[in-house]
Amino acid sequence: MPSPLTPAPLGTGATRGFSAPSPGLTFVEFFAGVGLIHEAIAPLGWSCLLANDNDPRKVAAYKRNYSTPIVDCDIRDLPVEEIPTATLATASFPCIDLSQAGGRRGINGEHSGIVWSFLDHIAQLAEQGRAPQFILLENVAGLLTLHEGASIDLLLRSIADLGYAIDLVQVDARHFVPQTRNRVFIIAVRDQSMATSDQMPDMHIRRYKVQHIFQRNRDLPWVFFDFPELPTRRLELRDVLVELPEDDSRWWNEERTRYFWDHLEHDHRPKLEAMVAAGADLQLTAVRRGRRRGLREQIFNLRFDGLASCLRTPKGGSSIQFVVRVRNGEVQIRRILGSESARLQGVALKNSSPNFLIPESEQEALFAFGDAVCVPAVRWVFENSIQTVAMGLPNVSTSQLSLDLASVA
Ligand SMILES: C[S@@+](CC[C@H](N)C(=O)[O-])C[C@H]1O[C@@H](n2cnc3c(N)ncnc32)[C@H](O)[C@@H]1O
Known part of the structure; x- marks a missing residue:
């Protein structure tokens, strides 16, 4: 019997095996890239109403897998009127200015500073009374310490100022796939009544760097989602290499x-x-x-x-x-290989969505997956945070949700 972890053939699939989205659970995907945030959360019953990216090659890669409308433009040129009202907005924004390789210019750098345009859109949606209930941001772990914490402090404070309660976790993809990929997730819920005065729980995903940020910013509305221990990885390199x-x-x-x-x-x-x-x-x-x-x-x-x-x-x-x-x-x-990079990001494996179509050109595939997110890591963060709250939303059918979850288990 073939192992459930052995790579599936790539580039063939027409059916993606996802369950029908639950009515009411919708998201808008900014900085969509090849669409791996979509890949992570659509199987949990979420429906993407609109995606945006300004790289035509990424947009083409996205379109191979999703029928979601994707706008190929700079986020700064995306009129807020064109952004549908949705439950969630996601932003795995560019990391160039936050990483060593990019010179660590910081959250106001030319590339990573584009996150302010994302937050500006959220502010405008809020003014129109249609702010998303949740925001999920993802970036490199270097953001935690950049400029002695000035970048992350400013970002968290700005999100809180928009009316959100915030959580912050650090997750390395090595718990899911054989790749080191240490990432930070900011999870925001537009309900500051959820904020707690408790200490931040001390656990693997909230180690000392995250704890320091909490201590410096105790006045912010923090919400601590009840995460389990990080899982033990089952995939080995031999499961992803050709x-x-x-x-x-x-x-x-x-x-x-x-x-x-x-x-x-x-x-x-x-x-x-x-x-x-x-x-x-x-x-x-x-x-x-x-x-x-x-x-x-x-x-x-x-x-x-x-x-x-x-x-x-x-x-x-x-x-x-x-x-x-x-x-x-x-x-x-x-x-x-590009196909191996895809698998290292947790796609195109039999235990995820076997029919993910990767770009045909090797160079394009390497490019597309190089700065994508790790699907199982995002899904784990999401289903232990936003998903738990979303299950309680009045317009969500919980029986539909449990069906969707069972189909990806
Ligand atoms: C870290 S990648 C996100 C990857 C994506 N989540 C995925 O899984 O493929 C950042 C993305 O932001 C896009 N981007 C950078 N600057 C942008 C801008 N000004 N407007 C819209 N998209 C932008 C890049 O093309 C890139 O695909």
Whole structure:
């Protein structure tokens, strides 16, 4: 019997296997990208009324999977009148200015600062009496400490000023998929009567960085959702990597393989040699770091923890990942595939939605999934927070919801 975790064939599906959305549970997806927020929450009974992204390639990728209207424009040019009234608005906004690689310019940076346009839209919707009941924001964990907390403090305060009670959690995708992807979620509910004066619960998803933010901002309306312990990951790298034949042209030739060995991090080379000598049969991931210690050379770093590094958009050398296969006393190297990146984000696996259509071009697929969200991580956050409150909304049919949940369990 095939394992439920083995990858399903990609690029074939017409039916997505999602249940019919529950009447009343609607969302608008900003910064939609390839649509993985949609992928995470539609199976929980939510219906997307409108999506927005300003990258035509992402919009094309989104359209392959969803019939939701998606507006291909800068969010700043999206008139508020065109935004439907919905229960929820989501924003996995650009992380460039919040990460090390982007220079950590902060929440007012040219790219990440676009979140203010999102909040401006929410403010205008509120003025019109049609603010979403919930907001979900997602970004890199670096946001927690950026500029000694100034960015996150400002963001949380601004959301609270719009009438929302807020929660803040940090979740690494490694609990769901074999990828390190440490992310922050701001969960906001437009009901400040839910705010508590309790201490923030001390648990894995609210470790010291999150606790410090709470302590600094105790005057904000905090709401603490009752999250369970993070799950133990069931998926291994072998469940997401494709078994290419030995003679596949995507494996590097002799010359490039020698280059790899010559540029391996110095203490990784003996470890890899030992694996080969021991007759190991396994696959590892590697990244290439440039200009290390001032040298104009590239260094390959192997991971020995059975994980892939955080996927990124393949813009520079250090954002590309490689698969290193050790078998029959040989080492083969190749670039990670778009389909593997999709699976590392939790899509196109048999235990999620097997028929997710990924972009046909390899480059486009790597690009689309590099800055997408991790589906099971988002779903876990969502179903333990917003979903629990939404179940109590008067216009939600709970029997429909439990059916939807059962179908994705
Ligand atoms: C972190 S990615 C979101 C990924 C998405 N959630 C997914 O799963 O694919 C940020 C997205 O914001 C889009 N974006 C950046 N600036 C924008 C702007 N000014 N207006 C609209 N979309 C923008 C990018 O094209 C990108 O797809």
